[in-house]
Amino acid sequence: MTTLNDVSTHTPLIALIAGEDSGDQLGADLILALRERYPDARFVGIGGARMQAQGFESWYDIRELSLFGFSEVIRHLPRLLRLRRELIARLLKVQPAVVVGIDAPDFNLGLEQRLKHAGLKTVHYVSPSVWAWREKRAEKIGRSANRVLCLFPMEPPIYARHGIDARFVGHPLADRFAMISDRVGAREFLQLPQQAPILALLPGSRASELSRMGPVFIDAAMRVAGALPGLRIVIPAANPHMHAKLKDLLAKLPRDETAPLLLDGHAHEAMLAADVVLLASGTATLEAMLAKRPMVVGYRVAPASYRIARALKMLKTDVYALPNILARANGIDGELLVPEFMQDECTASHLAAATLALFQDSERRGYIVNAFEQLHRALRSGLDGHAGERAAAAIAELMDATDGG
Known part of the structure; x- marks a missing residue:
């Protein structure tokens, strides 16, 4: 009898578990690429609007997994554990051909481990930051996943030291940004002056990030505006909810020529239009790097999360911004490409001073742009097709194998 998860008939049941908006985008690209191989596949699990637009059947709301930091996870732990138990039971009942956990490691790794031990094939898509955290974490990931899909080229060698099957599939953002950025076109699109x-x-x-950092970042930007005549500030809001919160913060500022322009989305265009980007640490720093824009990075986690990480000595890196980490991995030594200010160092005065220094040093900006072009090429080096296609190929190979390893 033919079943939904019979790969040989090209009608597999494929489970995807995505957390947050970035995971939803990765999942949507992955579904498109897997459908090229398995046109009649059925996709189930947890996903957002983008995945659902590709025919994905989401059993739970993706916002169930949209948490950040130790303290947020701990506060919601009972609900998350209950959700994971329900999801494991449901997946064991339907027996998918493969289960792909997309990011959300705090939730997905435990889920994958249980399913792998029960005989299902598991993939973890988006390696956690093994280069930043204690390397022993790689062994835990190997116990959870038959295969790990990595976005950065320095990650598979770390897993190889622990005998874990990890594949570099490339970062999807590296496919979406042109090697030479179009500042003129971006400014025209946003109706910004070309010379300002x-x-x-x-x-x-x-x-949670905006409540911790929004006032500090806005204060820093206004200090730069006070020292740099004619400066235009653009703030892209990630979604309508964030737009409303940013609007409330900006309402306290004077309505004059220094008033920031609040955008509905268009983060890529805002970065491309800018001379300098001031931003929170995270994936956005990679986007700014691929846009070839000098940047200043700041970040604050919840105080409880920071104390736990410090007390447990969990971090093994002294740099946090992805462009700085990639620069080290690619042999770009010397002064940090990106000034970064973490936790107590993330103050309006520090951010403003570093940002103004970049505006005032065109030679430094040129050096950074050249380095970012080099790093962009490294993320594409030796890869064919887009990241979703490469991820789908690695998953299909595992699905078609007689033994998940």
Whole structure:
């Protein structure tokens, strides 16, 4: 009898578990690529609007997994554990050909481990930051996943030291940004003056981030505006909820020529239009790097999360911004490409001073742009097709194998 998860008939049941907006985008690209191989496949699990637009059947709301930091996870732990138990039971009942956990490691790794031990094939898509955290974490990931799909080329060798099957599939953002950025076109699109100095401000895409960092980042930007005549500040809001919160913060500022321009989305265009970007640490720093824009990075986690990480000595890196980490991995030594200010160092005065220094040093900006082009090429090196296609190929190979390993 033919079943939904019979790969040989090209009608597999494929489970995807995505967390947050970035996971939803990865999942949507992956579904498109897997459908090229398995046109009649059925996709189930947890996903957002983008995945559902590709015919994905989401059993739960993706916002169930949209948490950040130790303290948020701990507060919601009973609900998350209950959800995971329900999901494991449901997946064991339907027996998918493969289960792909997309990011959300705090939730997905435990889920994958249980399913792998029960005999299902599991993939973890988006390696956690094994280069930043204690390397022993790689062994835990190997116990959870038959295969790990990595976005950065320095990650598979770390897993190889622990005998874990990890594949570099490339970062999807590296496919979406042109090697030579179009500043003129971006400014025309946003109706910004071509000759004005422009600062793009991105203080985080989550409400918790904005509450911690929004006032500090806006204060810093206004200090730069006070020292740099004619500066235009653009702030792209990640979604309508964030737009409303940013609007409330900006309402306290004077309505004059220094008033920031609040955008509905268009973060990529805002970065491309800018001379300098001031932003929170995270994936946005990679986007700014691929846009070839000099940047200043700041970040604050919840105080409880920071104390736990410090007390447990969990971090093994002294740099946090992805462009700085990639620069080290690619042999770009010397001064940090990106000034970064974490936790107590993330103050309006520090951010403003570093941002103004970049505006005033065109030679330094040129050096950074050249380095970012080099790093962009490294993320594409030796890869054919787009990241979703490469991820689908690695998953299909595992699905078609007689033994998940």
